[in-house]
Amino acid sequence: MASQAISKQELKKSKVMATLHLEAKGLVYEEWLHEQHLKVAEENQDVIEQALELLIKHNKDVDKKPYFNSKSNTEI
Structure with a gap:
């Protein structure tokens, strides 16, 4: 799906x-909407797990420095 700017008015209408x-x-x-969020996470669980495993491996390989800059981290 191509990304394109959607106006606030269009979002509100939809x-x-x-x-x-x-x-x-x-x-x-x-x-x-909550169910849709859960569905996306479930459908992509393998990709999410792979990404987290790569992040953990990366963090171990680079002298325990986190991949993300601490200033840009956001809590979930």
Whole structure:
């Protein structure tokens, strides 16, 4: 999927339409969105695990210095 700028107005309009559609089906937008996030994480679990394993290996190989600059780290 190509990345392209989407205006706030377009995002709001699509969220309103999705929310209405989901409500008509008896679903709550926030719950549905959370499920979508979980689905993406589950579908990509192998890639995430591989990336974390590489990061751990890298950190061990470079004199225990973390790959990420501590100033740019964000907590999850």
